[in-house]
Amino acid sequence: xxxxxxxxxxxxxxxxxxxxxxxxxxxxxxxxxxxxxxxxxxxxxxxxxxxxxxxxxxxxxxxxxxxxxxxxxxxxxxxxxxxxxxxxxxxxxxxxxxxxxxxxxxxxxxxxxxxxxxxxxxxxxxxxxxxxxxxxxxxxxxxxxxxxxxxxxxxxxxxxxxxxxxxxxxxxxxxxxxxxxxxxxxxxxxxxxxxxxxxxxxxxxxxxxxxxxxxxxxxxxxxxxxxxxxxxxxxxxxxxxxxxxxxxxxxxxxxxxxxxxxxxxxxxxxxxxxxxxxxxxxxxxxxxxxxxxxxxxxxxxxxxxxxxxxxxxxxxxxxxxxxxxxxxxxxxxxxxxxxxxxxxxxxxxxxxxxxxxxxxxxxxxxxxxxxxxxxxxxxxxxxxxxxxxxxxxxxxxxxxxxxxxxxxxxxxxxxxxxxxxxxxxxxxxxxxxxxxxxxxxxxxxxxxxxxxxxxxxxxxxxxxxxxxxxxxxxxxxxxxxxxxxxxxxxxxxxxxxxxxxxxxxxxxxxxxxxxxxxxxxxxxxxxxxxxxxxxxx
Numbered sequence: 001x002x003x004x005x006x007x008x009x010x011x012x013x014x015x016x017x018x019x020x021x022x023x024x025x026x027x028x029x030x031x032x033x034x035x036x037x038x039x040x041x042x043x044x045x046x047x048x049x050x051x052x053x054x055x056x057x058x059x060x061x062x063x064x065x066x067x068x069x070x071x072x073x074x075x076x077x078x079x080x081x082x083x084x085x086x087x088x089x090x091x092x093x094x095x096x097x098x099x100x101x102x103x104x105x106x107x108x109x110x111x112x113x114x115x116x117x118x119x120x121x122x123x124x125x126x127x128x129x130x131x132x133x134x135x136x137x138x139x140x141x142x143x144x145x146x147x148x149x150x151x152x153x154x155x156x157x158x159x160x161x162x163x164x165x166x167x168x169x170x171x172x173x174x175x176x177x178x179x180x181x182x183x184x185x186x187x188x189x190x191x192x193x194x195x196x197x198x199x200x201x202x203x204x205x206x207x208x209x210x211x212x213x214x215x216x217x218x219x220x221x222x223x224x225x226x227x228x229x230x231x232x233x234x235x236x237x238x239x240x241x242x243x244x245x246x247x248x249x250x251x252x253x254x255x256x257x258x259x260x261x262x263x264x265x266x267x268x269x270x271x272x273x274x275x276x277x278x279x280x281x282x283x284x285x286x287x288x289x290x291x292x293x294x295x296x297x298x299x300x301x302x303x304x305x306x307x308x309x310x311x312x313x314x315x316x317x318x319x320x321x322x323x324x325x326x327x328x329x330x331x332x333x334x335x336x337x338x339x340x341x342x343x344x345x346x347x348x349x350x351x352x353x354x355x356x357x358x359x360x361x362x363x364x365x366x367x368x369x370x371x372x373x374x375x376x377x378x379x380x381x382x383x384x385x386x387x388x389x390x391x392x393x394x395x396x397x398x399x400x401x402x403x404x405x406x407x408x409x410x411x412x413x414x415x416x417x418x419x420x421x422x423x424x425x426x427x428x429x430x431x432x433x434x435x436x437x438x439x440x441x442x443x444x445x446x447x448x449x450x451x452x453x454x455x456x457x458x459x460x461x462x463x464x465x466x467x468x469x470x471x472x473x474x475x476x477x478x479x480x481x482x483x484x485x486x487x488x489x490x491x492x493x494x495x496x497x498x499x500x501x502x503x504x505x506x507x508x509x510x511x512x513x514x515x516x517x518x519x520x521x522x523x524x525x526x527x528x529x530x531x532x533x534x535x536x537x
Contacts, residue, residue: 016159021276023166028272029338030173031191035265036343037351040184042264043124044191046257049250050129051136051195054101055143063094063140064147066234069380070227071151080214086227087148088220093228094144096221098137105133121257124185131192138199145206149213157209161202168198184343234382244369244389244427248396252416255400262351263413269339269348270355270417277323277363293378302439305378309371309435309442314450316367318513321454322461322502327360329462330491333469337487354414362421368428372435379438388430396423450513457505464501469494 035041067090075083109130112118118126146158172194177187207217222228249271256263293305327334332353340349373385396419403415436442469490476486506514 013155013159016156017162018276019160020163020166023163023170024272024275025338027166027169027173028269029341030170032269032339032344032348033342034173034177034187035184036345037262037265037269037348038184038343039121039124039261040188041268042257042261043121044128044188045264045268046253047125047128047192048132048195049253050105051132051134051139053246053250054136055139063144063231063235064150066231066377066382067144068147068151069378070231070234071148074227075151084214084216085220086225086231087215088218089222089225089228090231091141091144092219092221093223093232095137095141098140102134102137106130109133121261125257128188128192131189132195135195135199138203142199142203142206145203145210148215149206149209152213154209154213157206161205164201164205165195165198168201169194172197234377234380244392244424247389247393248420248423251393251397251400252420255404256413256416259404259412259416260409262348263416266348266351267355267413267416269335269352270359273327273334273338273356274359274363274366277320277327278366293375305375306440306442309375310447312371313368313442313447314513316371317364317447317451317454318506318511320363320367321451321458322498324360324363325455325458325462326465326495326498327363328357329465330469330494331356331360333473333487333491337484337491341484351410351413354411355417358414358417358421362417362424365421365425365428369424369431372428372431375435375439376431384434385431388427388434391430392423392427395426396420399423450511453509453511454506454513457502457509457511460505461498461502465494465498468497 031041035044071083071086074086109126113123113126113130142161146161149155149158169191172190176194177190180186180190211217252267253264256267293308332349335349335352335356339352340346369385376382376385399419399422400416403419404412407415432442436444472490472493473486476490481489503514
């Protein structure tokens, strides 16, 4: 029953996350038209990486992962009142630390901006970074608030909060950017101020739900509380463990600046297309699994942890296999349909498609850490993921430099994407191997068999998608439909056909995951019960 509840909860979160991803696609469609793969867009991408990295390191990643097990343990042993005292102390301390980091960062960037001899690219990046740096503080506090709500099995508001960034971004692109000037270099500042504003909004909306759960606003610093020290001791090494992908992506963006003015923007658009399938289940499962694993770990029920890992990975592979192969097959048509208009031209489509060809297989390996890392953190082991993460970052950097030096100019950024996938694959496989040594096998034979069936069904789907899209596109041209109408119709209809073919192939191959996923979807709205119950097996 718990496995079904986990998947239903994950799909519930995935539903809200999917709405955010759809809004994100609308936002990226507008951003692409306004800025294309210009230097202004590349500068924004690089500048946004810094606050986004801190969000991953100290917000959604490390702090949440360190806080939830200690917070839940405090609730079980000391009661809700003491747990809320712990929450207030942690929130107060993290607010002070982040405010200090933001102030120091703004001062340092301001001094750097006045240094003589700044290059064109650096001169564009620094002012945007200074505007968006406070976003780091707001979103980290918002992420901690979301983690607290998740621990009470309130997943809806935290899952819908990222949509506020997309809505604010869209508002600023449409209504603020045009008033700042006529060039991309002038208008891009509107997007930066939109990010700043979104951070404030995302934090503010958490407070009413926290108050209803029992939290009371207050400032309370207490570094002597052993629970607070334990949270931050766990958080230190955890910072890199859950954020390996973000660190690698930041390295990719910085190195891409030297590849070409267009390279960071092309990587950004291709990476954005990965977020939608990831949000359907992978990111959602990561959110649900940490409190579930924490409950099992508190009872030392390692067998239940390995069973949950097996079930989660099989479900992930079943969803990610068609998403990965589908993106690989339809990379150029999807990019052309979504982004190609105004300043995003055919060359931008080509450059973005090349990166997506190498990014798309990563969907099959990015999800590994989403399952394995919460299992380590639930047992309060934050050292192992960080050690593997450091090695992964080193591999990514080595491969990045190798591909930059050896690949043709307009393929170098694709090499950066491939390096990220390979290093993430190493990270996931090593974590799985070490977790097996510690807790026992999660059933690797059944996992490999399940993955092979899903991949075979996905390849059958890819063949159907390729020829369906091609036939529909030629039919649209023959009927003299508008190019954009032809693109949209051919892509969406081919995706629909592909989905049916995949389900049919999965049924023929007797993939058991099809029943689990459909059962989770069918029962999702039938009962208004807590999505996950970690207090009973």
